[in-house]
Every structure is written in structure tokens, then in C-alpha cells.
Amino acid sequence: MKKFNKVLIIICVSFLSQNPGHATGISDFLNLSYTNSITGTIMNYRLFVPKGYDNRNEYPLIGFLHGVGEINQNNTAQVSVGCTFWANDTIQSNHPCFIVAPNSYGNKGYWANANWWEGNYLQDKITISESLQNYINIIELVKDQYNIDASRIYSTGLSMGGGGTWATLTRFPDMFAAAIPISGYGDATKMVLIKDIPIWTFHGSDDDVINVETTRALVNALKNAGSKVIKYTEMIGKRHVIWENGLGSNVYFTPGLANWLFAQKKSIEANLNPNVYNERTNIKVYLNQETCFLAVSGLKEGQNDLTIFDETGIVRYKTTTNDTNFDIDLSGISKGICILKLNKSYIKKIILK
Helix, strand or coil: CCHHHHHHHHHHHHHHHHCCCEEEEECCEEEEEEEECCCCCCCCCCEECCCCCCCCCCEEEEECCCHHHHHHCCCCCCHHHHHHHHCCCHHHHHHCEEEEEEEHHHHHCCCCCHHHHCCCCCHHHCCCHHHHHHHHHHHHHHHCCCCEEEEEEEEEEHHHHHHHHHHHHCCCCCCCEEEEEECCCCHHHHHHCCCCCCEEEEECCCCCCCCCCHHHHHHHHHHHCCCCCCCEECCCCCCCCCCCCCCCCCCCHHHCHHHHHCCCCHCCCCHHCCCCCCCCCCCCEECCCCCEEEEEEEEEEECCEEEEECCCCEEEEEEEECCCCCEEEEEECCCCEEEEEEECCCCEEEEEE
């Protein structure tokens, strides 16, 4: 009996050394939904708000994409270790952050809009998944509602969600500071677009669902593109599910993973995404190409911030106003393609001639 107790103690200590704190439950995540006003589709999602949230401080945000087995509209299936891990007490005490976990639905539920069992694919031959676009829109919505650090937005996902994580990067390369795709797939020809984004990816060497060659090909393509920030951990002898709770194979408990993720940060000027649907607002922007006068209308009352960046991310114009309608003379700005950003919700590409 004493020998059994000693073994039990050793097992418990081993588990605690790998499990950084108590993971919170689904009740700690807000139960929310988002309606795309363009398509009318509804996406349910869970949101974790850090305890003691203070809107005077900026917080990082982690988005989590579930696998094919969790396609559902019950808004509970996706709340697995991929999102609860980041809400555990130890991580939140060291790195308080928001967590967004959307729940995809029906035959539109594939994040990458590609068949997961076929492995890697060519992105240019398929349209963007509506579920993926809604995921991006939800992140933008949360950025509107809370004080999110736009330079520290991260994405992770497993299986089909691992494929979705690769797709979020190649579809929206300017949005994310880092990513953790697990057992995923993507488009190797697009790796040149994301060679400067820190990525730590995982895959089981004996994966019997999504072949390990998918991740190997993506990693090799990144290295060939000149990536200096790709990290790859191949789980030798492991099959597809390498994220389950338990000892030894839950990749989220990889030592140093959390500290690595939260250390990644990108220039906020580069965090511009002109592909985001601007459908949550009545803002109208008109640029007179001949006079270079910009007319803005439909703003809400209160402080409105307008910033214009050039293609390199350098701020060329910035103003703050309480007006709901105003005109701006941009004739003094260098000509070329620019990105206009109004507050946190409206982004538009403009061309100054």
C-alpha cells in the first residue's frame, strides 16, 4: 500500500508540473452570437474576458478554431482544451488575455473551405470560407468593444481548425502576430506571404487522419521562403489527436509555449486588414481623385479617430474630431496606395493620384 501511494504521488507531481494552473470551465466564457448583415448568417461564439478587466489597459487576444467534430450551433462543443487552456489561472495571472472561440455550422463549417481529408490545397482555386470571414469579423467586433492590443492578436486551432489557422494567416497575413496550428493543412505556395510571422506548429508523425506530410510541406515551404521564425514539433509515434487532456501528449502544455506566444508582437501600423467586411457601420467615405478631397459621413457622435497609412505602414495623416461628417484635404500626402482607418471598425484601401 505504501508503494502504491508513492507511485501515485509521483504521477500527481508529474501532472502538476505540466499543467500550469487550474483550467476554467465553460461558465467562465460569455455565450454570444454574431450576425453577418451581408449574408444574414449567424455564428455563435464564446468569449473569455480577463478577470478584473480594466479598459485603461490593452490586452492580447487569442482566437481558437475547433475541429470538424465540433461543427455545431450549440456554442458548447468548441470549448475544449484549445481555449480553456489559455483561461487557466496561471496563464491569466501572467498573461491576462481575451479568448474568442467561434462555433462553425453545417456544410459551411469548414474554416479553410477545403476538404480536410485531402490535405494541402491551392487557395487561389477556392473562395474564402464564410465561417473564416465571420471569425475575422468577430475578432474585429471584440476589438470594437474592448481595449485589445492590436499588435498582439494570435490564432490557434486543431485538426480542421489547424487548417483554419493556416488559412487565417494566408488570407489575412497582416492581422496576426503569431499562430499555433495543430495537425493542420494549408497552401504551401502561400507561405511566402507569412514567412515573417512567428509560427509554432505541431503534428503527429503517425497521424492517420491528416497526413503529417501536410505540415512538413508547409514548414519546408516557409524555410525555403526565408522564414527565420518557424518552429516545428513533430510528435514521434503520435497519431492525429495530440491535444487531449492527460499526460505526455497535450501539445498545449509544451514547456515554454505560452511564454513564446505572448512574447510575439507586431507593428500596430502593419496590423491593417482591408479585407474585413465594413458592414457594422453606416460610415461612407468618398475620395475625389481630382482634388484629393476626402469626404467622410455617417460617423457616430463622440471622438472619431482617422489615420492614413502608406503601403509600408508609415502614418501619413492622423486626426481626431467630434464631427460626424467632415472633409479633409489630402493633396499634401504622397501619391499611391494608402490604407484609411476610422476608429477600430472601418478600414478602406484608397488610391491617391
